[in-house]
Amino acid sequence: MKPHVSPPVFTGRLHDPRTATAIGRWLGAAFLVCFVTGLISHFMQHPPGRLILPSRPVWGYRLTQGLHIASGIAAIPLLLAKLWTVYPRLFTWPPVTSLRHALERLSVALLVAGALFELATGLLNTAQWYPWTFSFVPAHYAVAWLVTGALLLHLAVKAPEIRAHWKRHASDALATERRSLLRALTAAVGAVTLTTVGQSLTPLKNLVLFAPRQPDHGPQSLPVNRTAAQAGVGRVHDDEYRLVVTGPRPYTLTLAELRALPQHEADLPIACVEGWSRSAHWSGVRTADLLDRAGAPPHARVRVVSLQLRGGYRVSELDRTHARDPLTLLALRLNGDELHPDHGYPARLIAPNRPGVLQTKWVTRLEVLS
Template sequence: MEHSPPRPDFRRLLPRFTGRLHDPRTATAIGRWLGAAFAVCLVTGVVSHYLQHPPGALVNVLPSRPVWGYRLSQGLHVASGIAAIPLLLAKLWTVYPRLFVWPPVTSVRHGLERISVGLLVAASVFEVFSGLLNTVQWYPWPFSFVPVHFAVAWVLAGSVLLHVAVKYPLIASHWRVDSPGTLALPAGDGPDRRSLLRGVTAAVGAVTVVTVGQSFTPLGRLDLLAPRHPGHGPQGLPVNRTAAAAGALGVDTAVWRLAVTGPRPYELTLDELRALPQTDAELPIACVEGWSKSAHWSGVRIHDLLALAGAPPGAGLRVVSLEHRGAYRVMEMGREYARDPLTLLALRLNGAVLTPDHGFPARIIAPNRPGVLQTKWVTRLEVL
């Protein structure tokens, strides 16, 4: 009788993992920290998105106070996103042996679970690394960053909730410190769990300390890896978009006019604008990339300019820039911002006339507002 050759056992080709640092207890411990970082990232990201792109129902109700609100929320958003990177890498390291489990799918439920985990991992990696590239304004992809990043954030949130629901019995059994998974590791397994968690904590602390100074100025001297330093730039303030990039160099003040439309439209020369009552304000400018810095601004209150045009109470505002191109060349401002006494058409920064890169001859500065909406090179105000 002829015997068929034995089937190859592919399981022999798969790596074997015996160390308990890949166990559920370790994954749960790191997962708690990662979940907290993702939660902060999601909440602050939603705040940032709707302040930057408010839907119609929110335009006139978004608050202009506290003046440091956006600075705090966006600083936390970027800081928690950067802190999530070593946490995510550590989490993936603890669970990647599951990729080599054989058979890979044992049932329909198991197959759906593995698909959901794949979606969770893909969304997590995309969010943290695309966000990191955004902080340095590098976009090596063909799609628009903001809407895609925002949409994938909700995919990630749903994936986390689904993963927790599916794994809840396992997570609950390893949540407590005194669970059986905390028994001492065999000597041959190398560094124990406590050492690993200390190392992850040190990594999170290190990347936070050397980047958070771009928004938390007391740590500015330690700002070694952040793409911006809050004190570097013309007039002591960083610049994202220069006048040259915006096509707004060489403004001729002899012909420049600020046009204000409304029931009583008018135009002002730069000298006439400077002759109006000036208001001083200490306000932060905070950008979506995570950096922020407080500065001393001086200019004319937007509320006063609208009143001269006969704007009705509660009117909004459309601001038009001299720049030739750009997604934020035209900006709209709701009534809460327009009537705030700290919202200025700024003419001076830190005691000096605005430089071209900071928006000469005039720019918007408003409290609790993303930097991309602090329009530079203003030439027209339209009462809405």
């Protein structure tokens, strides 16, 4: 006969429902912000159907993507603390006692696995390190929905217990210890936020310790995700460059002719999906002027084609709102100087409220789409 094995005994006083609920409130808020801003980011990069996205406010994507990364990083210590409070329940016996208990276990398994996947892959994406073979964007997007569904199921199953322990202030014997734990957790969340959020909130840039980007480090005081060498773009000679604009009245411009056109200026941010952002002063030719010369109708979309040979986002599309916005430029200069090759010399797209991956560099074609 096999000897009876007793489940482990946990003596920690804060492995209790009230502590789990208190931390869960914060974690739920972080997940909500991260999920909503993640949806915004996904739809701005991959608009469903013919969805027309707004070009204003110019800082819209900078704000939402900065919140997405900041809330995701803040969720890491919150999730670890939440798991610490509840992990003794993994050892309860028997493992399943009812249908409700089985649903709870299922929701927890999906929620924990999905949340760890989202936070880990999202954090590695900010560093542009991909130690996996699957495509990050579709996997991250799909698992976000899985986590959301598991969270809703978990909340539905645990609603009575959550309701019983929802009050912010408690008078039980563990109140002092619980407050100390929550203060320490607040300090941890504040520390990871302050030492990373400066990559998008530039007034805090001097506090950046752990973010992979400094907002003013790079050619012309602007970070670069993909250099010209990484994109397979060699030296572009001025006399060989041509900008081709298709449409009812197609035409081709040399770089000298492009520079001779009326130049306009705009202060616009580059805001990347990795969370960093930086405003800069751009000057160049309005895309609306180039489209008018080609006879493009006001509602036309535009395909922007790059000289780059390697990497994603060689081609992007401008919807009519962005294409006709007077702040959308085919930029030739950055912060008063010619574009650095890593910033897209001789010409790059810059548009308001648009993800950095879609601000196409080394532009060689503008194709008017019907």
